[in-house]
Amino acid sequence: MAHKKKNEANDIQGTGYLSNIAFDSVVFGFSGAKLKILLMEYHNTGFFALPGGFVKREENLNDAVRRGLKERTGLDHIYLEQCYVFGDTTRHKPEILKTILEANGHTVTDSHWLLDRFISVTYYALINYANVVPTPDALSDSCTWYDLDSLPELILDHHDIVNKALQTLRANIDQKLVGMNLLPAQFTMRELQNVYEAILGEQLRRTSFQRKILGLDLLKRHEKHYSGKAHKAPYLYSFKK
């Protein structure tokens, strides 16, 4: 529901954007063996929400989402997948948006376009945690990482959206190259396994995992990585091509 600062004419009439359509993104990052997502905190409200936005009249839906993610993370060419469309009437809670806008010093009439009902197209994104510079928008005073397993209360149905995103990510984990997008260019087998375990929420068997991944013939092996720990140094790998 986060949106770009616009002039007041657009704000009131909403002419710059398609009506009734919003998008929300679950941006997954990986750090310290944990999955994290980006959340916005709206100024003076204690409300947390997923980063999102609206679609310009002359803009592709997917491009709108990329534009939103670029603003929040600074990144181009983000890995993105559609999850689901949330379109129940119960998600229409104009008082929440009103609170957010008023807490930011806007005076809002009941016909303000942001108070209308929105259907939300949701996405998940996979990004390399280290490359991101989380950036709040005009209505929020923070945009930061939260551990997936200790999220704050979220507005509207954003918890459902997070769950659906995680579910979709899990279902895709073996088709799409998940690790490639969440890890730096080079990584150890243990780090890749940590990503899979964080996503699936369960421990995997080290030997079977290694055998399976190497069997896919997708990894290139590099020199060893000396961590300074008292044990055999693991190889570094990268995804081929």
Added chain:
Amino acid sequence: MAHKKKNEANDIQGTGYLSNIAFDSVVFGFSGAKLKILLMEYHNTGFFALPGGFVKREENLNDAVRRGLKERTGLDHIYLEQCYVFGDTTRHKPEILKTILEANGHTVTDSHWLLDRFISVTYYALINYANVVPTPDALSDSCTWYDLDSLPELILDHHDIVNKALQTLRANIDQKLVGMNLLPAQFTMRELQNVYEAILGEQLRRTSFQRKILGLDLLKRHEKHYSGKAHKAPYLYSFKK
């Protein structure tokens, strides 16, 4: 893009529906060992399209789709899955809608709400072919079954929508109980295998298929079915519970 007949005030202003949001459904049926889908043919245009519609202001998105399907098929409680949202600007072709409306005797101004850009939320539905009474809407003079492998030309990106629906159905075939929704209450193992083969577009090994399906422990076996053919009669099965 098919829509319900409405009074002219609503037609012009589109106040009864959410703006810029449409849905389209790929309705799969199974007959003669072939997958079929329902298509509408618009009056006097030669245009073919998927059945679809728009979301009322006080209506859940999913309920809108069910309402549309009820109108086209006469069926309630249809098995339904979301596929994908098509939201590119290139799918906005107002001249096509204009042609359709004018061919139906409507006079259309350039600001007619149906000529606006629409994002389409797409679904696939699985129904029991025999139970359906395909029913055209106000703008179309037919709503009929077409073999999936010999579809006519479709308007806009509806071919992409069909492909995406088939792709999603294939991906779901082992999770969701596909056969239950496409077959009558009782069926032979061969018929169930035909459904899977039609969906996957490939031949399956009879013995492995039978072993796998029976291993799921989802089927109840009934009496034999004497087809009149010169060979051993197969058992009939139904899905448990």
Added chain:
DNA sequence: TATTATTGTCTCATTGTGAGACAATAATAA
């Protein structure tokens, strides 16, 4: 009564995965 097509159920080989054994080694402790 023999023939034909199809079904239900085997067996055997191959592949994929779970579970664990074990040697190799990078740093630390003695």
Added chain:
DNA sequence: TTATTATTGTCTCACAATGAGACAATAATA
């Protein structure tokens, strides 16, 4: 220098899932 510790890379063995085919059991027909 040598033993200790934790972790890695690679085995082996057991078991489950699947591919491929064999074969007897039958409904109707010739």
